[in-house]
Amino acid sequence: MNIALATFSLLPDGSDDVQDLIGALAAEGAAAEPVVWDADVDWSRRDLVVICSTWDYTARRDEFAAWAESLPRVLNSAAIVRWNTDKRYLRDLADAGVPVVPTLWDPDDIPSQWPEYVIKPAVSVGAGDTARWGPGEEDAARAHLRSLREAGRTAMVQPYLSAVDTAGETALVFLDGEYSHAGRKAQILTAGAGVQGSVWGDPTRGKVTASTATEAELELAARALAAVPHGDDLLYARVDMIPGPDGAPMLIELELTEPALYLRHAPGSAERLAKAIISRVR
Numbered sequence: 001m002n003i004a005l006a007t008f009s010l011l012p013d014g015s016d017d018v019q020d021l022i023g024a025l026a027a028e029g030a031a032a033e034p035v036v037w038d039a040d041v042d043w044s045r046r047d048l049v050v051i052c053s054t055w056d057y058t059a060r061r062d063e064f065a066a067w068a069e070s071l072p073r074v075l076n077s078a079a080i081v082r083w084n085t086d087k088r089y090l091r092d093l094a095d096a097g098v099p100v101v102p103t104l105w106d107p108d109d110i111p112s113q114w115p116e117y118v119i120k121p122a123v124s125v126g127a128g129d130t131a132r133w134g135p136g137e138e139d140a141a142r143a144h145l146r147s148l149r150e151a152g153r154t155a156m157v158q159p160y161l162s163a164v165d166t167a168g169e170t171a172l173v174f175l176d177g178e179y180s181h182a183g184r185k186a187q188i189l190t191a192g193a194g195v196q197g198s199v200w201g202d203p204t205r206g207k208v209t210a211s212t213a214t215e216a217e218l219e220l221a222a223r224a225l226a227a228v229p230h231g232d233d234l235l236y237a238r239v240d241m242i243p244g245p246d247g248a249p250m251l252i253e254l255e256l257t258e259p260a261l262y263l264r265h266a267p268g269s270a271e272r273l274a275k276a277i278i279s280r281v282r
C-alpha cells in the first residue's frame with residue numbers, strides 16, 4: 001500500500017495527526033508518507049491520497065480544488081473539497097434547517113443589530129483575516145469589510161457568540177461515519193485586537209482540550225452531516241459548534257477538507273482512522 005497524507009510546504013512532515021496516523025498505519029502494515037500537495041510529484045503512483053494538513057490554499061482555492069480533482073483517488077472526495085472549502089456551504093446547511101450561526105453575506109455595511117460581531121472571509125483556514133469588532137471600532141470594522149470585498153473575497157458577518165469565551169468551541173470528530181471523540185477549542189478572537197493573523201503555529205491561541213459531546217451537540221452534528229451533498233461516504237468530518245444565546249449549540253463550521261482531527265487527544269482514534277483508510281484502499 002502506498003498512501004499519501006497531503007500536507008503543505010511549511011509543514012512538510014505533516015501535522016500531529018499525520019505523524020500519529022503514519023504510526024497507526026505502519027502498525028497495520030500499511031506504508032504512508034506525508035507529501036506536500038503542490039509539490040511536483042507523481043500522484044498516480046499512490047493508492048490513495050488523504051488530505052490532512054494542507055493549510056495554505058486560501059488565496060488559491062481553485063488551484064487546490066483542481067488538484068484534488070486531478071487525483072486518481074482522494075478522500076474526502078474532490079466534490080466534497082470543492083463544496084467545503086468555501087463557507088458559503090453554510091447557506092446550504094441553513095436552507096436544510098440546520099441551526100447555523102446567523103450570517104450576513106457580503107453586506108454593504110457593518111451590522112447595527114449586534115453589539116459585537118465577527119467579520120471573516122468565506123475561504124479561510126486558521127482564523128486568518130478574521131476579527132471581532134465592537135462599539136467604538138466602526139471605522140476599523142468598515143475598513144476590514146471593505147478590504148475583503150475589494151480583494152474579491154466573500155465577506156461573512158456574524159454576531160460574536162460570547163459563549164465561546166467561557167464554554168469555548170466544541171468540535172465533534174467523526175471517523176468513517178461514526179462519532180469518535182470531541183475536542184474543545186478555547187476562544188481565539190481578542191476584543192480590541194483588530195484583524196489577527198492565522199493561528200497556525202501559535203500555540204497560545206485556541207488551545208485544544210479533550211471534551212465529551214452532549215446529546216444536543218451530537219444531534220446537531222448528525223443533522224449537519226445528513227445535509228451534506230454527496231456526503232454518504234466521508235472518511236472524516238469535524239463539526240464545530242458554539243452555544244448560541246439560548247445555550248443551544250449552533251454550527252459555526254463543518255470541516256470536511258483539512259481539519260485537525262485532534263487524534264492525540266483521543267486514545268485509539270488514530271488506529272480507528274488507520275483501519276478506515278486501509279479498508280478504503282482494499
Ligand SMILES: Nc1ncnc2c1ncn2[C@@H]1O[C@H](COP(=O)(O)OP(=O)(O)OP(=O)(O)O)[C@@H](O)[C@H]1O
Binds near residue numbers: 120158160
Ligand atoms: N461568530 C463567532 N462568534 C465567536 N467566535 C467566532 C465567531 N466566528 C469565528 N469565531 C472564532 O474565530 C475562529 C475561527 O473562525 P472559523 O472557524 O469560522 O474560521 P477558520 O478560519 O475556518 O478557522 P479554523 O480553520 O481555525 O477552524 C473560531 O474558532 C472562533 O474561535
Ligand SMILES: [Mg+2]
Binds near residue numbers: 240253
Ligand atoms: Mg473553525
